[in-house]
Amino acid sequence: MKLSHVVNKFTNIVYTYLKYSEYLKFQSKSASDIKLYQERKLKRILTIAVNKVPYYKPYKSEIDFDNFSLQELKKLPLINKDIIRQNPLDFIREDKNINNLQWKSTSGSSGKPFKVPKHYFSDAIEVILGYRAWSFGKFSYRLREPAIVIRSFSPKENEPIHKRDIIRNFWYLSPYHINDGHLPIFLKTFKKSQAKVLKGYPSSVYILTLLLKKHNIKLPQIQTIITSSETMLPKYRNEIESYWQCDVLDWYGQNERTVTVQQCSYGNYHNNDDYGICEIDTDNTIIATSLNNDIMPLLRYHTNDKAIPLHEKNITCECGRAMHIPFKGIEGRQDDILYKEGKEAIPTINFYNLMEKFQNIKQFYILQEEDLSVNMEISENQPLNDNELLQLKEGIIQRLGNVPLQINVVKEIQRNKQTDKVKIIESKVKL
Ligand SMILES: [Zn+2]
Numbered sequence: 001m002k003l004s005h006v007v008n009k010f011t012n013i014v015y016t017y018l019k020y021s022e023y024l025k026f027q028s029k030s031a032s033d034i035k036l037y038q039e040r041k042l043k044r045i046l047t048i049a050v051n052k053v054p055y056y057k058p059y060k061s062e063i064d065f066d067n068f069s070l071q072e073l074k075k076l077p078l079i080n081k082d083i084i085r086q087n088p089l090d091f092i093r094e095d096k097n098i099n100n101l102q103w104k105s106t107s108g109s110s111g112k113p114f115k116v117p118k119h120y121f122s123d124a125i126e127v128i129l130g131y132r133a134w135s136f137g138k139f140s141y142r143l144r145e146p147a148i149v150i151r152s153f154s155p156k157e158n159e160p161i162h163k164r165d166i167i168r169n170f171w172y173l174s175p176y177h178i179n180d181g182h183l184p185i186f187l188k189t190f191k192k193s194q195a196k197v198l199k200g201y202p203s204s205v206y207i208l209t210l211l212l213k214k215h216n217i218k219l220p221q222i223q224t225i226i227t228s229s230e231t232m233l234p235k236y237r238n239e240i241e242s243y244w245q246c247d248v249l250d251w252y253g254q255n256e257r258t259v260t261v262q263q264c265s266y267g268n269y270h271n272n273d274d275y276g277i278c279e280i281d282t283d284n285t286i287i288a289t290s291l292n293n294d295i296m297p298l299l300r301y302h303t304n305d306k307a308i309p310l311h312e313k314n315i316t317c318e319c320g321r322a323m324h325i326p327f328k329g330i331e332g333r334q335d336d337i338l339y340k341e342g343k344e345a346i347p348t349i350n351f352y353n354l355m356e357k358f359q360n361i362k363q364f365y366i367l368q369e370e371d372l373s374v375n376m377e378i379s380e381n382q383p384l385n386d387n388e389l390l391q392l393k394e395g396i397i398q399r400l401g402n403v404p405l406q407i408n409v410v411k412e413i414q415r416n417k418q419t420d421k422v423k424i425i426e427s428k429v430k431l
Contacts, residue, residue: 005102012124013167020143023128024135026274031322034273035070041291042277043068048093049297055079055090056297073277073289073300080302081114092117092296101295106255116256117295125292126257127168129272133262134197136270136319137224137247144169146193148222150200150208151175151229154420162189171195175204176415178211187217196223202250203363203415203422206236209243210362210381219244226251230421231332233352252330254305258288258298261326268315270323278326284309286327306331308349336425338368341401348425354395360384361392363413368427373404379413 029037046063049056062075084091092098101117134141146169153172155161161174161182171193173186186208198205205227212219222244228251241248252269253260259276261269271278279287279300286303307327315325337345355364360382367375374396378384384392389407396405415422 002100004100008102008120009123012121012127015121015124016127017143019124020128020131023132023274024140027132027135027321027323029322034322034324038273038277038291039068039070041274042070042073042289045291045294045297045299046072048294049299052093052095053091053297054094056299070277076299078281078287078300078302079298080304085114093294096295104255104257114256116293116298118257119293119295122257122292125275129260129275132272133249133251133260134224134226136262136264136321137249138265139196139223139247141197141224145197146171146195147197147199148173148190148193148195150178150198150204152420154417161185170199175201175207175420178204178207180211180215183211183215187219190219190221194221196221197226198222198224198244199226199228201230201421202227202232202236202240203230205240205248206363209240213239213243222246224249228252231330231336231348231352231424233355233424235352235356250330252305254288254303256288256290256298256301256303257293258290258301258303259286264317264319264321266318268317268319268325269327269329270317270321271326273323278324280307280309280327284327284331305333306337332425336423336427338366338374338400338425338427339372339429340399341372341403343372343429343431346399350399351396351425354392354399357395358384358388358392360388363422365413365423366425368425368429370428370430371404372400372429374400374406376405376407377410377413378407379410384409 043065047065050060050063059076063072103115104118105115131141131143149170149172153163153174154176155174161177162185163172165172171189173189205225223246225240225244225246225248227248232250237248247265249263251260251262259278260272261278263269276291277289281287284306286305286307288298288301288303290298308329308331310325310328317325332348336348338348338351340346351366355361360380361384362379362381365377393405393407413422
Protein backbone atom coordinates (compact mmCIF):
# COMPACT_ATOMS: atom_id res chain seq x y z
CA MET A 1 0.00 0.00 0.00
CA LYS A 2 1.27 3.50 -0.84
CA LEU A 3 2.42 5.62 2.10
CA SER A 4 -0.12 8.32 1.18
CA HIS A 5 -2.88 5.71 1.43
CA VAL A 6 -1.69 4.58 4.86
CA VAL A 7 -1.70 8.21 6.01
CA ASN A 8 -5.18 8.60 4.52
CA LYS A 9 -6.42 5.57 6.43
CA PHE A 10 -5.11 7.00 9.69
CA THR A 11 -6.49 10.52 9.10
CA ASN A 12 -9.88 9.01 8.28
CA ILE A 13 -9.93 7.30 11.69
CA VAL A 14 -9.02 10.58 13.41
CA TYR A 15 -11.67 12.44 11.37
CA THR A 16 -14.31 9.90 12.45
CA TYR A 17 -13.64 10.60 16.13
CA LEU A 18 -13.40 14.37 15.70
CA LYS A 19 -16.55 14.75 13.62
CA TYR A 20 -19.01 12.20 15.00
CA SER A 21 -20.65 14.52 17.53
CA GLU A 22 -21.04 17.25 14.91
CA TYR A 23 -22.80 14.80 12.59
CA LEU A 24 -25.03 13.62 15.45
CA LYS A 25 -26.07 17.22 16.09
CA PHE A 26 -27.01 17.72 12.43
CA GLN A 27 -30.18 15.69 13.10
CA SER A 28 -31.64 18.51 15.17
CA LYS A 29 -31.09 21.29 12.60
CA SER A 30 -34.14 23.22 11.41
CA ALA A 31 -35.34 22.94 7.82
CA SER A 32 -34.01 26.42 7.01
CA ASP A 33 -30.58 25.64 8.50
CA ILE A 34 -30.44 22.40 6.52
CA LYS A 35 -31.26 24.33 3.34
CA LEU A 36 -28.47 26.84 4.00
CA TYR A 37 -26.02 24.02 4.74
CA GLN A 38 -26.91 22.19 1.53
CA GLU A 39 -26.65 25.38 -0.54
CA ARG A 40 -23.17 26.04 0.81
CA LYS A 41 -21.98 22.50 0.09
CA LEU A 42 -23.59 22.32 -3.35
CA LYS A 43 -22.13 25.68 -4.34
CA ARG A 44 -18.66 24.42 -3.43
CA ILE A 45 -19.02 21.22 -5.46
CA LEU A 46 -20.50 23.04 -8.48
CA THR A 47 -17.71 25.62 -8.39
CA ILE A 48 -15.15 22.83 -8.55
CA ALA A 49 -17.14 21.00 -11.25
CA VAL A 50 -17.50 23.91 -13.70
CA ASN A 51 -13.90 25.03 -13.25
CA LYS A 52 -12.00 21.75 -13.10
CA VAL A 53 -14.09 18.90 -14.51
CA PRO A 54 -14.15 18.75 -18.35
CA TYR A 55 -17.73 17.46 -18.63
CA TYR A 56 -19.11 20.33 -16.53
CA LYS A 57 -17.00 23.22 -17.88
CA PRO A 58 -19.58 24.18 -20.55
CA TYR A 59 -22.10 24.85 -17.74
CA LYS A 60 -19.98 27.54 -16.10
CA SER A 61 -21.92 30.40 -17.66
CA GLU A 62 -25.27 28.77 -16.94
CA ILE A 63 -24.99 28.53 -13.16
CA ASP A 64 -25.89 31.69 -11.24
CA PHE A 65 -23.30 31.66 -8.45
CA ASP A 66 -24.27 35.17 -7.28
CA ASN A 67 -27.89 34.32 -6.52
CA PHE A 68 -27.27 30.70 -5.71
CA SER A 69 -29.99 28.30 -4.62
CA LEU A 70 -30.47 24.52 -4.77
CA GLN A 71 -32.52 25.08 -7.95
CA GLU A 72 -29.29 25.76 -9.87
CA LEU A 73 -28.66 22.02 -9.81
CA LYS A 74 -31.57 21.51 -12.21
CA LYS A 75 -29.61 23.27 -14.95
CA LEU A 76 -27.34 20.23 -15.18
CA PRO A 77 -28.25 17.15 -17.24
CA LEU A 78 -28.88 13.72 -15.75
CA ILE A 79 -25.86 11.45 -15.96
CA ASN A 80 -25.58 7.68 -15.56
CA LYS A 81 -23.03 4.87 -15.51
CA ASP A 82 -23.09 4.43 -19.31
CA ILE A 83 -22.37 8.12 -19.98
CA ILE A 84 -19.47 8.10 -17.50
CA ARG A 85 -18.08 4.81 -18.84
CA GLN A 86 -17.75 6.29 -22.33
CA ASN A 87 -15.13 8.72 -21.09
CA PRO A 88 -14.43 8.46 -17.35
CA LEU A 89 -11.63 11.04 -17.36
CA ASP A 90 -14.13 13.68 -18.49
CA PHE A 91 -15.75 13.39 -15.07
CA ILE A 92 -12.60 13.59 -12.94
CA ARG A 93 -10.94 16.81 -11.78
CA GLU A 94 -8.05 17.79 -14.03
CA ASP A 95 -5.84 18.88 -11.12
CA LYS A 96 -5.83 15.40 -9.50
CA ASN A 97 -3.21 12.82 -10.33
CA ILE A 98 -5.22 9.78 -11.32
CA ASN A 99 -2.46 7.42 -10.16
CA ASN A 100 -2.76 8.60 -6.57
CA LEU A 101 -6.49 8.15 -6.24
CA GLN A 102 -8.26 5.45 -4.25
CA TRP A 103 -11.31 3.84 -5.81
CA LYS A 104 -14.61 2.40 -4.76
CA SER A 105 -15.71 -0.37 -7.11
CA THR A 106 -19.34 -1.20 -7.58
CA SER A 107 -20.55 -4.76 -7.84
CA GLY A 108 -23.51 -4.15 -10.12
CA SER A 109 -25.57 -7.17 -11.02
CA SER A 110 -25.10 -6.30 -14.71
CA GLY A 111 -21.52 -7.50 -14.27
CA LYS A 112 -19.98 -4.49 -16.03
CA PRO A 113 -17.29 -3.00 -13.81
CA PHE A 114 -17.64 0.58 -12.67
CA LYS A 115 -15.57 2.50 -10.17
CA VAL A 116 -15.68 5.90 -8.56
CA PRO A 117 -12.71 7.67 -6.93
CA LYS A 118 -13.06 8.35 -3.23
CA HIS A 119 -12.73 11.88 -1.89
CA TYR A 120 -10.30 12.32 1.00
CA PHE A 121 -12.60 11.67 3.97
CA SER A 122 -15.02 9.41 2.13
CA ASP A 123 -14.36 6.32 4.27
CA ALA A 124 -14.72 8.27 7.52
CA ILE A 125 -18.05 9.77 6.46
CA GLU A 126 -19.39 6.32 5.58
CA VAL A 127 -18.47 5.07 9.05
CA ILE A 128 -19.95 8.14 10.76
CA LEU A 129 -23.25 7.90 8.88
CA GLY A 130 -23.41 4.18 9.54
CA TYR A 131 -23.23 4.75 13.30
CA ARG A 132 -25.57 7.75 13.12
CA ALA A 133 -28.19 5.60 11.39
CA TRP A 134 -28.30 3.32 14.44
CA SER A 135 -29.30 6.32 16.52
CA PHE A 136 -32.38 7.05 14.39
CA GLY A 137 -34.30 4.65 16.59
CA LYS A 138 -35.17 5.01 20.26
CA PHE A 139 -31.59 4.66 21.48
CA SER A 140 -28.35 6.55 20.82
CA TYR A 141 -25.05 4.85 20.24
CA ARG A 142 -21.44 5.88 20.53
CA LEU A 143 -18.64 5.07 18.08
CA ARG A 144 -17.41 1.49 18.39
CA GLU A 145 -20.64 0.36 20.01
CA PRO A 146 -20.52 -3.42 19.50
CA ALA A 147 -22.76 -4.84 16.78
CA ILE A 148 -23.57 -8.28 15.45
CA VAL A 149 -23.24 -8.21 11.66
CA ILE A 150 -24.87 -10.93 9.55
CA ARG A 151 -23.79 -9.74 6.11
CA SER A 152 -20.72 -9.09 3.91
CA PHE A 153 -18.98 -12.21 5.16
CA SER A 154 -18.65 -15.55 3.39
CA PRO A 155 -16.12 -17.81 5.11
CA LYS A 156 -14.32 -20.40 3.03
CA GLU A 157 -14.79 -24.06 3.75
CA ASN A 158 -13.18 -25.10 7.05
CA GLU A 159 -12.89 -21.48 8.17
CA PRO A 160 -14.76 -20.32 11.30
CA ILE A 161 -18.22 -18.92 10.59
CA HIS A 162 -17.54 -15.90 12.78
CA LYS A 163 -14.90 -13.18 12.77
CA ARG A 164 -14.28 -9.96 14.59
CA ASP A 165 -13.38 -6.50 13.28
CA ILE A 166 -11.73 -4.93 16.31
CA ILE A 167 -11.44 -1.43 14.83
CA ARG A 168 -15.17 -1.10 14.29
CA ASN A 169 -16.14 -3.59 17.01
CA PHE A 170 -18.21 -5.60 14.54
CA TRP A 171 -18.88 -9.26 15.35
CA TYR A 172 -19.50 -10.93 12.00
CA LEU A 173 -21.53 -14.11 11.60
CA SER A 174 -21.89 -15.86 8.25
CA PRO A 175 -25.25 -15.32 6.52
CA TYR A 176 -24.64 -18.70 4.85
CA HIS A 177 -24.69 -20.64 8.11
CA ILE A 178 -27.89 -19.59 9.88
CA ASN A 179 -29.10 -23.08 10.76
CA ASP A 180 -29.70 -25.51 13.62
CA GLY A 181 -26.15 -26.85 13.54
CA HIS A 182 -24.50 -23.44 13.91
CA LEU A 183 -27.02 -21.94 16.34
CA PRO A 184 -24.74 -22.47 19.40
CA ILE A 185 -22.00 -20.37 17.73
CA PHE A 186 -24.52 -17.64 16.96
CA LEU A 187 -25.76 -17.57 20.56
CA LYS A 188 -22.24 -17.59 21.97
CA THR A 189 -21.26 -14.65 19.77
CA PHE A 190 -24.33 -12.64 20.77
CA LYS A 191 -23.51 -13.21 24.44
CA LYS A 192 -19.80 -12.48 24.19
CA SER A 193 -20.25 -9.32 22.11
CA GLN A 194 -22.89 -7.82 24.42
CA ALA A 195 -24.15 -6.14 21.26
CA LYS A 196 -27.33 -4.10 21.37
CA VAL A 197 -27.32 -3.60 17.60
CA LEU A 198 -27.94 -6.23 14.94
CA LYS A 199 -27.05 -5.46 11.32
CA GLY A 200 -27.87 -7.63 8.33
CA TYR A 201 -29.63 -8.16 5.05
CA PRO A 202 -33.41 -8.34 5.43
CA SER A 203 -33.13 -12.02 4.40
CA SER A 204 -30.39 -12.92 6.90
CA VAL A 205 -32.19 -11.26 9.83
CA TYR A 206 -35.43 -12.94 8.74
CA ILE A 207 -33.85 -16.43 8.60
CA LEU A 208 -32.23 -15.89 11.98
CA THR A 209 -35.58 -14.78 13.39
CA LEU A 210 -37.28 -17.95 12.14
CA LEU A 211 -34.48 -20.07 13.61
CA LEU A 212 -34.71 -18.42 17.05
CA LYS A 213 -38.48 -18.64 16.96
CA LYS A 214 -38.29 -22.37 16.20
CA HIS A 215 -36.08 -22.91 19.25
CA ASN A 216 -38.06 -20.44 21.34
CA ILE A 217 -34.97 -18.39 22.17
CA LYS A 218 -35.33 -14.68 22.97
CA LEU A 219 -32.38 -12.27 22.80
CA PRO A 220 -33.63 -9.20 24.65
CA GLN A 221 -30.17 -7.59 24.52
CA ILE A 222 -30.89 -6.37 20.94
CA GLN A 223 -32.40 -2.86 20.93
CA THR A 224 -32.00 -1.87 17.30
CA ILE A 225 -31.96 -3.83 14.04
CA ILE A 226 -30.48 -2.27 10.90
CA THR A 227 -31.16 -3.80 7.49
CA SER A 228 -29.92 -2.83 4.04
CA SER A 229 -28.94 -3.88 0.50
CA GLU A 230 -31.97 -6.04 -0.28
CA THR A 231 -35.68 -5.37 -0.51
CA MET A 232 -37.35 -5.48 2.90
CA LEU A 233 -40.47 -7.51 2.20
CA PRO A 234 -43.54 -6.77 4.35
CA LYS A 235 -43.49 -10.46 5.30
CA TYR A 236 -39.91 -10.18 6.56
CA ARG A 237 -40.64 -6.99 8.47
CA ASN A 238 -43.74 -8.38 10.19
CA GLU A 239 -41.91 -11.48 11.31
CA ILE A 240 -38.81 -9.59 12.50
CA GLU A 241 -40.69 -6.81 14.31
CA SER A 242 -43.12 -9.08 16.09
CA TYR A 243 -40.33 -11.32 17.34
CA TRP A 244 -37.69 -8.81 18.41
CA GLN A 245 -40.09 -6.04 19.53
CA CYS A 246 -37.56 -3.34 18.72
CA ASP A 247 -36.78 -0.73 16.06
CA VAL A 248 -36.16 -2.29 12.65
CA LEU A 249 -34.55 0.46 10.58
CA ASP A 250 -33.93 -0.02 6.89
CA TRP A 251 -31.09 1.81 5.14
CA TYR A 252 -30.60 2.69 1.47
CA GLY A 253 -27.33 3.64 -0.20
CA GLN A 254 -25.20 2.76 -3.20
CA ASN A 255 -21.55 1.93 -3.71
CA GLU A 256 -21.11 5.17 -5.69
CA ARG A 257 -21.65 6.98 -2.37
CA THR A 258 -24.06 9.63 -3.62
CA VAL A 259 -27.03 9.53 -1.26
CA THR A 260 -27.91 7.49 1.80
CA VAL A 261 -31.35 7.35 3.35
CA GLN A 262 -32.47 5.63 6.54
CA GLN A 263 -35.61 5.00 8.51
CA CYS A 264 -36.36 6.47 11.91
CA SER A 265 -38.51 4.89 14.64
CA TYR A 266 -41.63 6.19 12.90
CA GLY A 267 -40.82 4.28 9.73
CA ASN A 268 -40.09 7.33 7.58
CA TYR A 269 -37.04 7.32 5.31
CA HIS A 270 -34.90 10.41 6.05
CA ASN A 271 -32.30 11.57 3.56
CA ASN A 272 -28.86 12.34 4.99
CA ASP A 273 -29.06 15.94 3.84
CA ASP A 274 -25.46 16.63 4.83
CA TYR A 275 -24.32 13.86 2.46
CA GLY A 276 -26.38 14.14 -0.72
CA ILE A 277 -29.43 15.51 -2.49
CA CYS A 278 -32.10 13.01 -3.48
CA GLU A 279 -34.48 13.73 -6.37
CA ILE A 280 -37.17 11.38 -7.68
CA ASP A 281 -37.64 11.26 -11.45
CA THR A 282 -41.06 11.04 -13.13
CA ASP A 283 -40.64 7.25 -13.42
CA ASN A 284 -39.74 7.08 -9.68
CA THR A 285 -36.02 6.51 -10.27
CA ILE A 286 -33.75 7.87 -7.56
CA ILE A 287 -31.54 10.69 -8.91
CA ALA A 288 -28.65 11.34 -6.56
CA THR A 289 -26.19 14.20 -6.08
CA SER A 290 -23.19 13.78 -3.81
CA LEU A 291 -22.36 16.82 -1.69
CA ASN A 292 -18.95 15.39 -0.77
CA ASN A 293 -17.28 13.89 -3.83
CA ASP A 294 -15.07 16.73 -5.05
CA ILE A 295 -12.88 14.43 -7.19
CA MET A 296 -15.55 12.97 -9.44
CA PRO A 297 -18.59 15.14 -8.74
CA LEU A 298 -21.64 12.92 -9.22
CA LEU A 299 -24.38 15.44 -9.92
CA ARG A 300 -27.90 14.31 -10.80
CA TYR A 301 -26.73 10.72 -11.11
CA HIS A 302 -29.36 8.25 -12.32
CA THR A 303 -29.06 5.34 -9.86
CA ASN A 304 -31.34 2.80 -11.59
CA ASP A 305 -33.02 2.24 -8.24
CA LYS A 306 -36.76 2.70 -8.01
CA ALA A 307 -38.44 4.40 -5.09
CA ILE A 308 -41.99 3.96 -3.88
CA PRO A 309 -43.22 7.57 -4.17
CA LEU A 310 -44.89 9.55 -1.41
CA HIS A 311 -48.46 10.61 -1.97
CA GLU A 312 -48.02 13.97 -0.28
CA LYS A 313 -45.08 16.33 -0.63
CA ASN A 314 -43.06 17.89 2.20
CA ILE A 315 -44.34 15.65 4.95
CA THR A 316 -42.99 16.18 8.45
CA CYS A 317 -42.06 13.38 10.81
CA GLU A 318 -43.14 12.88 14.39
CA CYS A 319 -39.52 12.16 15.30
CA GLY A 320 -38.86 15.89 14.94
CA ARG A 321 -36.05 15.60 12.41
CA ALA A 322 -36.32 18.13 9.58
CA MET A 323 -34.12 16.01 7.31
CA HIS A 324 -35.97 15.44 4.03
CA ILE A 325 -38.21 12.44 3.46
CA PRO A 326 -37.73 11.81 -0.29
CA PHE A 327 -39.80 8.65 -0.74
CA LYS A 328 -41.96 6.09 1.02
CA GLY A 329 -39.67 3.13 0.45
CA ILE A 330 -37.44 1.31 -2.01
CA GLU A 331 -39.10 -0.78 -4.66
CA GLY A 332 -35.94 -2.30 -6.09
CA ARG A 333 -33.39 -2.07 -8.82
CA GLN A 334 -34.26 -1.92 -12.49
CA ASP A 335 -33.38 -5.59 -12.98
CA ASP A 336 -35.89 -6.47 -10.24
CA ILE A 337 -38.83 -5.46 -12.40
CA LEU A 338 -41.03 -8.10 -14.03
CA TYR A 339 -42.76 -7.66 -17.38
CA LYS A 340 -46.07 -8.99 -18.58
CA GLU A 341 -46.99 -9.96 -22.14
CA GLY A 342 -46.20 -6.97 -24.36
CA LYS A 343 -43.29 -6.03 -22.04
CA GLU A 344 -45.34 -3.84 -19.76
CA ALA A 345 -43.51 -3.36 -16.45
CA ILE A 346 -45.35 -4.62 -13.39
CA PRO A 347 -44.55 -2.94 -10.06
CA THR A 348 -42.81 -5.47 -7.86
CA ILE A 349 -45.06 -4.53 -4.98
CA ASN A 350 -47.85 -6.46 -6.77
CA PHE A 351 -45.92 -9.68 -6.26
CA TYR A 352 -45.04 -8.88 -2.68
CA ASN A 353 -48.75 -8.42 -1.99
CA LEU A 354 -49.55 -11.73 -3.68
CA MET A 355 -46.89 -13.59 -1.69
CA GLU A 356 -48.26 -12.17 1.57
CA LYS A 357 -51.23 -14.51 1.15
CA PHE A 358 -49.06 -17.61 1.38
CA GLN A 359 -47.88 -17.82 4.95
CA ASN A 360 -46.45 -21.31 4.38
CA ILE A 361 -43.94 -19.95 1.89
CA LYS A 362 -40.72 -19.13 3.73
CA GLN A 363 -38.84 -17.43 0.89
CA PHE A 364 -39.22 -17.08 -2.84
CA TYR A 365 -37.19 -16.21 -5.91
CA ILE A 366 -38.68 -15.24 -9.26
CA LEU A 367 -36.47 -15.32 -12.36
CA GLN A 368 -37.85 -13.99 -15.62
CA GLU A 369 -35.98 -15.05 -18.75
CA GLU A 370 -35.55 -12.91 -21.85
CA ASP A 371 -38.53 -14.63 -23.53
CA LEU A 372 -40.69 -13.56 -20.53
CA SER A 373 -40.97 -17.13 -19.20
CA VAL A 374 -40.85 -17.32 -15.41
CA ASN A 375 -39.01 -19.79 -13.18
CA MET A 376 -39.97 -19.53 -9.59
CA GLU A 377 -38.38 -21.17 -6.57
CA ILE A 378 -40.08 -21.38 -3.22
CA SER A 379 -38.95 -22.71 0.13
CA GLU A 380 -41.60 -23.70 2.64
CA ASN A 381 -42.39 -23.35 6.34
CA GLN A 382 -45.03 -26.06 5.90
CA PRO A 383 -45.57 -28.02 2.67
CA LEU A 384 -48.01 -26.24 0.35
CA ASN A 385 -51.02 -28.28 -0.70
CA ASP A 386 -52.17 -28.64 -4.32
CA ASN A 387 -54.82 -26.01 -3.86
CA GLU A 388 -52.30 -23.43 -2.58
CA LEU A 389 -49.92 -24.18 -5.46
CA LEU A 390 -52.77 -23.69 -7.90
CA GLN A 391 -53.70 -20.38 -6.28
CA LEU A 392 -50.07 -19.26 -6.50
CA LYS A 393 -49.92 -20.12 -10.21
CA GLU A 394 -53.19 -18.31 -10.85
CA GLY A 395 -52.00 -15.26 -8.93
CA ILE A 396 -48.87 -14.99 -11.06
CA ILE A 397 -50.68 -15.57 -14.36
CA GLN A 398 -53.22 -12.94 -13.31
CA ARG A 399 -50.38 -10.41 -12.93
CA LEU A 400 -48.10 -11.42 -15.81
CA GLY A 401 -50.52 -12.78 -18.38
CA ASN A 402 -50.16 -16.13 -20.01
CA VAL A 403 -46.37 -16.52 -19.83
CA PRO A 404 -44.71 -19.96 -19.44
CA LEU A 405 -44.43 -20.57 -15.70
CA GLN A 406 -42.51 -23.16 -13.71
CA ILE A 407 -42.65 -23.38 -9.89
CA ASN A 408 -40.08 -25.49 -8.07
CA VAL A 409 -40.10 -26.21 -4.35
CA VAL A 410 -36.53 -26.11 -3.00
CA LYS A 411 -35.09 -26.74 0.44
CA GLU A 412 -33.44 -23.34 0.61
CA ILE A 413 -33.21 -20.25 -1.61
CA GLN A 414 -29.51 -19.84 -2.33
CA ARG A 415 -27.52 -16.73 -1.53
CA ASN A 416 -25.58 -15.23 -4.47
CA LYS A 417 -21.90 -16.08 -3.87
CA GLN A 418 -20.65 -12.87 -5.51
CA THR A 419 -22.86 -10.42 -3.67
CA ASP A 420 -23.81 -12.47 -0.55
CA LYS A 421 -27.38 -11.26 -1.11
CA VAL A 422 -30.57 -13.13 -1.78
CA LYS A 423 -32.33 -11.79 -4.84
CA ILE A 424 -36.09 -11.93 -4.68
CA ILE A 425 -36.90 -10.93 -8.21
CA GLU A 426 -34.52 -11.00 -11.16
CA SER A 427 -35.28 -10.17 -14.75
CA LYS A 428 -33.22 -10.91 -17.85
CA VAL A 429 -35.70 -9.07 -20.06
CA LYS A 430 -34.07 -6.51 -22.34
CA LEU A 431 -36.12 -3.50 -23.35
ZN1 LIG B 1 -38.50 10.57 11.46
